[in-house]
Amino acid sequence: MKVIRKSDFDDLVNGLIESDPREVVGVQDDGTKYVFKPLERAADLSLDYDVTMLSPKKYFFPQKERLVQYRESEDGYEMLRDWSSEGKIIVGVHPYDLIAIEQLDRIFIDTQQDEPYRRKRENSLLIGVNMQAVSEWSFAGSMGTAVTDSGFDLMLTDLEDRYAVEIGSRKGSKLLEESPVREATLEEVDEVERITDELPEKFEKGIEFPPEKLPSLLDENYDNMAVWDEYADGCLSCGTCNVICPTCYCFNVDVVDFITDDTGGTVRRWDGCLLEDFAAVAGGENFREETVQRHRHRLMRKGNYIYERFGDIACIGCGRCTQHCVADVADPAEIYNKLWRSTNA
Known part of the structure; x- marks a missing residue:
């Protein structure tokens, strides 16, 4: 040192x-x-x-990043890397x-x-x-x-x-x-x-159990709709909790047909699972059409899904989502603690 x-x-x-x-x-x-x-x-x-x-x-x-740029030529299109x-x-x-x-x-x-x-x-x-x-x-x-x-x-x-x-x-x-x-x-x-x-x-705030118990707690409470509904009822689906989060990495890719007269490209932008169209697919289907489904997915992803795939609990406890949620329903610690209490009552 x-x-x-x-x-x-x-x-x-x-x-x-x-x-x-x-x-x-x-x-x-x-x-x-x-x-x-x-x-x-x-x-x-x-x-x-x-x-x-x-x-x-x-x-x-x-938040916004050009991934690929292409240029029209006599032979068709020439791909230009823009990394x-x-x-x-x-x-x-x-x-x-x-x-x-x-x-x-x-x-x-x-x-x-x-x-x-x-x-x-x-x-x-x-x-x-x-x-x-x-x-x-x-x-x-x-x-x-x-x-x-x-x-x-x-x-x-x-x-x-x-x-x-x-x-x-x-x-x-x-x-x-x-x-x-x-x-x-x-x-x-x-x-x-x-x-x-x-x-x-x-820290004045905290979860009331060891964080390594979070993946199994969420798995056990996937159908605990009393808790999920309580917080989802006030959710505005604005996506602030997603874009403010240091570990969220979802994005959408837009095709920009023409940047100038002869060039085009693709741009990726931050996306979030709380937004209504996030899980929408061709044919008009939306796999998480209801707010409560999206709200639950966000918390499951942070504490269970990412852990199962990468071994990381993707909630780092920074508190940004809580601080910036205008509806005051995004606090992970509060939700996790409520699940814990309902399971261990």
């Missing part, structure tokens, strides 16, 4: 902004919320934030978002071999930060996602006038080569351990 003074870390970030060809983005306070956005200077960073509106997923899996390999340096990623990105890596890189995602992801560098403030909507402490030992290139822990820095990759180690860092003392190592050990206790 290394230690760097905060002023020297600011110099490091400012140097990256000035000289690295990749865009440097970080968590900033825009006056109403915390957001990941391009940095103009290190002083704009707000590393003591609670939660950002959107996760850094948007840099690897954008951006532009990576980012992202500063200030919380552990739960790092865990979410690792889940997306298993889906987009290991399973789907998605080239646009892979190029952006592998050309990026992630600087994490252990939480100082905890969102009132978050329950990451009970989901085991408040801390992580993987998924980052560097991980910062605030020690007043300095940061303890854990190196997670060769890219992270190389980044520190020109910076005035030193080895952490035993006292500093102990302080970091104390901070991370106490982090889960900061």
Whole structure:
């Protein structure tokens, strides 16, 4: 473990902004919320934030992205690849978002071999930060996602006038080569351990059972319509809980016939299972026409379906869906706890 003074870390970030060809983005306070956005200077960073509106997923899996472009020619159509390999340096990623990105890596890189995602992801560098403030909507402490030992290139822990820095990759180690860092003392190592050990206790919200029981709990309660109906009755099917989620990866592909006079292409956009037409197919059939079916599917997917396929519980407890649900029916912790109580009454 290394230690760097905060002023020297600011110099490091400012140097990256000035000289690295990749865009440097970080968590900033825009006056109403915390957001990941391009940095103009290190002083704009707000590393003591609670939660950002959107996760850094948007840099690897954008809301709108051109996948393929084709051009009309004398011989028909010529396919043009339009895969951006532009990576980012992202500063200030919380552990739960790092865990979410690792889940997306298993889906987009290991399973789907998605080239646009892979190029952006592998050309990026992630600087994490252990939480100082905890969102009132978050329950990451009970989901085991408040801390992580993987998924980052560097991980910062605030020690007043300095940061303890854990190196997670060769890219992270190389980044520190020109910076005035030193080895952490035993006292500093102990302080970091104390901070991370106490982090889960900061969360007021939580699930009332071990998260490893969630897949079987949902499986047992698939037909517990009393609970599903209770929350679905207020659902507006707006899809906010889907698009705000760091682990949702569904998308729709639109064919753009002509971008210019002789070129066209395909564009993918975020999609979500709470939207009414998500499960609609040719012939007018909709496999989840009712709101309660879509509402249940979202919770089943997070805690059961993804686990069965990839071994991951896709709810990281960030609380964004709860915070931004205007109908106040999206809180996974509340729903999971109600299922748990009804099963164990």
